[in-house]
Amino acid sequence: MKITRFIPQVVFGENSFNDLNSFIDQAFPNKNQYTVYVIDSIHQETGLRKRLAPGSRDMVIEFNASDHEPKTADVDKVRDDILAEKAGELPRVIVGIGGGATIDVAKAVSVMLTNPGSSVDYQGWDLPKHPSVPKIGVPTLAGTGAEATRTAVLSGPVRKLGINSDYSICNGALLDPTLLRTVPADQEFYTGMDNFIHCVEASSGSAMNDMGRPFAIQAKESTENFFLKEKNYGEFMVGSFLGGCSIANSSVGICHALSYGIAFIRGYRHGIANSIVFNHLEEFYGKDVMTFRKMMEKHHIELPQGVTRGLSPEQLNKMVELAYMLEKDLISALGPDFKKILTPDKILSIYEKM
Numbered sequence: 001m002k003i004t005r006f007i008p009q010v011v012f013g014e015n016s017f018n019d020l021n022s023f024i025d026q027a028f029p030n031k032n033q034y035t036v037y038v039i040d041s042i043h044q045e046t047g048l049r050k051r052l053a054p055g056s057r058d059m060v061i062e063f064n065a066s067d068h069e070p071k072t073a074d075v076d077k078v079r080d081d082i083l084a085e086k087a088g089e090l091p092r093v094i095v096g097i098g099g100g101a102t103i104d105v106a107k108a109v110s111v112m113l114t115n116p117g118s119s120v121d122y123q124g125w126d127l128p129k130h131p132s133v134p135k136i137g138v139p140t141l142a143g144t145g146a147e148a149t150r151t152a153v154l155s156g157p158v159r160k161l162g163i164n165s166d167y168s169i170c171n172g173a174l175l176d177p178t179l180l181r182t183v184p185a186d187q188e189f190y191t192g193m194d195n196f197i198h199c200v201e202a203s204s205g206s207a208m209n210d211m212g213r214p215f216a217i218q219a220k221e222s223t224e225n226f227f228l229k230e231k232n233y234g235e236f237m238v239g240s241f242l243g244g245c246s247i248a249n250s251s252v253g254i255c256h257a258l259s260y261g262i263a264f265i266r267g268y269r270h271g272i273a274n275s276i277v278f279n280h281l282e283e284f285y286g287k288d289v290m291t292f293r294k295m296m297e298k299h300h301i302e303l304p305q306g307v308t309r310g311l312s313p314e315q316l317n318k319m320v321e322l323a324y325m326l327e328k329d330l331i332s333a334l335g336p337d338f339k340k341i342l343t344p345d346k347i348l349s350i351y352e353k354m
C-alpha cells in the first residue's frame, strides 16, 4: 500500500506573510504554548526578520544558511537550546522561514524534540518512532520544495543524508511570492534548477505513479516558463511547492545521488551541486539536459569547472559511497540492479568530467 502525502493546510498569496500569526493561531489554537520561529539570518538584511511579531514567550532562532548547509550538530544544538530554555516544555509549532536549509532545520528539530538521541541516529528512512511537534514551512526561496517534502537533508559526521519520515513533513505552509523578490539572481537560478531536476528525476523514476505525475509535470513547466519566458513569481513559487508534492510521493534520481558527494566533499550548496552534476547526465536525462543548458545560457550562468580536480582516491571513494546511500532513489531511476549500470567506475567517469 502506498499512502500519498500532502500538506493539509496552505496559505497562498502576495503579502500573506502578514497573516503568519493568524495562520498559526487558527491552525494550532493552544495559545498557552509558545511558538519557535527558525529564520535564515539573511533576513536581518532583507528586513523580513523585523516583520516577525513573536509573542512574549515565543523563541526566535536565527540560522545562518549562507554559511553552511544544515548539520546534524546544528539540529541537536537548536533542540537542546529550546528544551533548556523552556525546561523541557514543547512548543505548539515550529515555523521555518527561509530556503530549504532553514525549513529543513525546522523539520529536523521538530522530530528531534520528541525522539531521543542525536539526529545522526535518524538519517535514513522512517527511523523516528515518535510523532513530532507540528511545523509550518515559509519558503523565501523557490525550488527546494522543502515545505512539501518528507526530507530534512542533513550533513552528519559521516554522511549527508536526510531524515525521511512521515513525522518530518510540514503540517502547513505559507507561500508568499513577494518573499522571492530579494533573492540574488544566481541563487534564484540554482534553487529553481533543484525543482526542475526533482521533476525530471521524479517523472522518469519507477517510484512515480499517476497520482504524483501531474504535480511534477506542472512544476517543471512552471520552472521552464520562469526561466525561458516570463518571471511570474506566483507561478514559480507554486511550481516549487508542487515539485515538493511530487517528490514527497516519488523519488529523486541519479543527479541527487551524485550531487551529495560533491556537496559533502567540496561544500557546494544543494542547488549548484545538482546543476554541476545534471549538466553531465545527458546519457540519462537527454532532452531535459538540453532544456537545462538553454536556461543556463539565457541567464548567463557559468558552472564551476574542475570541481573534482585534485581529489584523493579516498575522497572519490567516499563520493561513490555517498551516491550509493540513495539506494531507493537509484532503484527508482535504474532498477534493482542499478549497480550494474551505475558502477563505481561509471560514477567516477562522470565525476571526472566536472
Ligand SMILES: [Fe+2]
Binding pocket: 144, 194, 198, 256, 270
Ligand atoms: Fe533537491
